[in-house]
Amino acid sequence: MSFIFVIAVIVFVFLIIFQIAKASEYVAVLKGDDRARKENNKINGFFMIAFLIAGLIGVYWCNEILVDKTLLVQESASVQGEKVDEMLWVTLIITGIVFVLTQIVLFWFAYRYQESDKRKSFFFPHNNTMEIVWTVVPAIALTVLVVIGLRNWFSFTGDAPKNAMEVEVTGKQFGWIFRYKGDDGVFGKKYFRMIDPATNSLGLNWHDSTGINVKDDPSTHDDIVTEQTMYVVKNKPVKLIIGSRDVVHDVGLPQFRLKMDAVPGTPTTLWFTPKYTTKEMKQKTGNPDFQYEISCDQMCGNGHYSMKGVIEVVSQAEYDEWMAKQKPAFYAAFPEQDPSNIKPATTPADSTKAAAAKVSTVIPEKKG
Template sequence: MSLKKLIGNKTMAALAVLITVFANTSAFAQEAAAAATAKPVDMGPIYKSTLFYILLFLLLCLFIAIVGKALRVYELTQETQGKQSINWDKVNGIIFAIFLVVGLYGVYWEYTVHGEMLLPEAASEHGKKIDQMFNITLIITTIVFILTHIVLFAFAYFYKSSNNRKAYYYPHNNALERVWTIIPALVLTVLVLMGFLTWRSIFYKIEDPNNKPLSIEVTSSQFQWDIRYPGADGVVGKKNYKKITAINALGIDFTDKNSLDDQIGDEIVLPVNKPVRFILTSKDVLHSFYMPHFRVQLNTVPGMTSYFEFTPTITTEQMKVKTNDPSFKYLLLCAKICGANHYNMQKPVRVVTQAEYDAWVVKQTPYLTNDLRKAFNLPVIAEPVAAPAKADTTAKDTVKTNQIALKK
């Protein structure tokens, strides 16, 4: 028997297949056994590497190219046999219909799953106005988004290219252009006016003489917030960047008598239902004064003083109950990427009752220390003298007892 006949023999071919399958199965079993006894490989660092995702992307591109080539070969084969190849117009129409259904479900999913993650509950008076404006804008844009995409994808499906009809040339329609120009213009005008009026109600307030706002100065720097309260006179004193020294970090000008009783705080404490006026400055770079629960966000700019006034409406304890989170706390954050430790630039904020605020503020440390008094030639206040410790009479009583015992 010749080699050609031996190779072409069906029995030998079947035997070769069986041997190949057996060999592959044995090798696979050995690899599986070795993998079972070996230690598991930590793939975490690989998944975090950029190279892994580059290779994954290139692999995906290669897969798409292979599929494209295979489809092209199929089309050429169909054409050479005189058969109809793939109708890509129909395929594209079906894909558009699928995208419409998936996209509408995606909108529903985003609203139901991520809807509550947009903004926390507003805890200030003006925050409710901002939320109302935001919700109206979101509702209008969502309706327009859904309707326009239904029309877009439905037209792509129902009016896909076909040999049975010819596209109608429709270049111009004055009435249609008036409709899609005037209606969006009116809607946008209403939204802009709402925003303008809301903005004016926040930044241009008529001060109530019976309920004057509490002034608090916040100075931003890399990477901290310095808080200064006004003291008993209710007025935050002036400061001058030229007076910044190692012991006068904020550059307070003590020739202004309003500065003498100012206090510093490690946290921001606000009385509920009391207007608060923040005085915002920066020592170095651009920062952003951001408190999401109060709908407050304003840049702090070096060389410029900014102001923001609002009224908190929900205490920290009430918010703990509302959120069912015993560890809840309001935070002051920086919304500008101001350097390496930007993420850690935050300050706790507490909203309390007026009585709790009054008890807290009297315990705060005055900014003006004796070192500053000496530097600015101000009278030095005597340090409080510690009360003398009680004499320990236990030892004396023990000695007397022992002496009496010896005499006896």
């Protein structure tokens, strides 16, 4: 209902403007084109100042009512994201000052130097000094911003600290798959032709169960694979090894202020250090339902809007406890090889003891 009302208001405003324009044409015919043009210039000059004031008030008002819906009110949840916030604020301040000054000058000039019989136009076709100033100054400012951005970018995508944990992130239509190293501390090999959405979502090189001649890689047998929720540790660097199973996706980490493309066949990397656990962020934001989000920031199909995952930032103890409960994906595909499902074989010695115990319960004791 409110949408229909807004449309009706817009149509009504356009009708009013149309009628005013038609009335101006009729007045011009009655008064003469020259006189009507001068009066229109005065009206337009007044509207320029009115639009300037209303526009600046509108920008300020929109900021006041909408800023709480943005991430600007929340500090970065990662150490690396602090650099991104610094770049953002510097950019906003510089561009904001330029925006306000240029708009004031633009509208003021339109009002101040409107057509007048008492003033002649002064043609100013060329000025080397002014052209150098308005070319060099923006170029220097933009170069500084670009250099700062590249420095931070190379830091985030460069070599992670040696103590960083590694998580493999794979995008698919329309969700996320996460892989962790097992006890051997190595990611096993994978092959896209081995992918089975039901039992082998990443195509890990297990013994050939699909008719494809691929050598079994024992390093894959202890890899942990989960979907939609990724666990990382507070104050511990985490390196993401990012890829895609189908089309181009993009790992978006808004609370951490980072993102990276997920490209099929071309692994990309990104690393960051979480500052707060999920529980701490719930307290800081006052939102008991707060969750760190991993979103797809690249249009990837009809279900793009639903491609959202969760990042749980926990303490080291909580992470170890969670990891201890996980089973390698290999055992989910081949439960018969899961040690917990294999019953220990009975040895001959155990069989003899069991038979003797059975006989002793059957033969009655002799009475004297």
